[in-house]
Amino acid sequence: AQSVAQPEDQVNVAEGNPLTVKCTYSVSGNPYLFWYVQYPNRGLQFLLKYITGDNLVKGSYGFEAEFNKSQTSFHLKKPSALVSDSALYFCAVSLLSGNTPLVFGKGTRLSVIA
Amino acid sequence: DAGVIQSPRHEVTEMGQEVTLRCKPISGHDYLFWYRQTMMRGLELLIYFNNNVPIDDSGMPEDRFSAKMPNASFSTLKIQPSEPRDSAVYFCASSFTNLLGSEAFFGQGTRLTVV
Numbered sequence: 001a002q003s004v005a006q007p008e009d010q011v012n013v014a015e016g017n018p019l020t021v022k023c024t025y026s027v028s029g030n031p032y033l034f035w036y037v038q039y040p041n042r043g044l045q046f047l048l049k050y051i052t053g054d055n056l057v058k059g060s061y062g063f064e065a066e067f068n069k070s071q072t073s074f075h076l077k078k079p080s081a082l083v084s085d086s087a088l089y090f091c092a093v094s095l096l097s098g099n100t101p102l103v104f105g106k107g108t109r110l111s112v113i114a
Numbered sequence: 115d116a117g118v119i120q121s122p123r124h125e126v127t128e129m130g131q132e133v134t135l136r137c138k139p140i141s142g143h144d145y146l147f148w149y150r151q152t153m154m155r156g157l158e159l160l161i162y163f164n165n166n167v168p169i170d171d172s173g174m175p176e177d178r179f180s181a182k183m184p185n186a187s188f189s190t191l192k193i194q195p196s197e198p199r200d201s202a203v204y205f206c207a208s209s210f211t212n213l214l215g216s217e218a219f220f221g222q223g224t225r226l227t228v229v
Contacts (some may be wrong), residue, residue: 032215043205043220051215090157094215095202101164101170102218106156 002027002093006105013081015114021108023090024089033074034092034102035065044090050074061085081112118221120206126227132194135224137206138187147207147218148181148191157205186216196228 003026007109013019036044049061056066065076092102119138139146148160160172164182166183203225207218
């Protein structure tokens, strides 16, 4: 069975500073990895995904994530945070064998302070 | 496309009443998922369908919960009878079969409050 861990419930960062939201995963096989963002009273919005190929994946709103197979990690990053990036971020994993459902982490609340 | 459409957006009901949540997936998507979000448990998968057929309902918490997908453009999640601990945000999501891995698209959710 696959699982995802987001070790930080909350991440605080000053506007303009780089941000990192951490994610580690566990699967028996090759993973599909995803990041989603949730703004207040909204559904989850897709940010980016890793399927195969280049370990650095670029996504929406200037976000990127780095897949590290040896550390089983898929951390979300952004070089310069904006106040509007403040939201709840979810990491998710599914298996590379087809459309298995996404298994989500518990989420990390990002607060960007002006 | 308007995306995944859920109704109602908010539902307040009394304990013991029947509640029906509705979802219209994105046209052409052949997978549909129901998730529940709470502060304590995060996002939990309740059930998912492929081509209108339920594939895995092991996440459905109790027999009080049931889900149907009578056709490719409509699904319901029913709770009967409802209890206060069912209060949560319920999300519907859809995706399409894609060998390269397809992301799921989420609706806005239904916030259910059982009093």
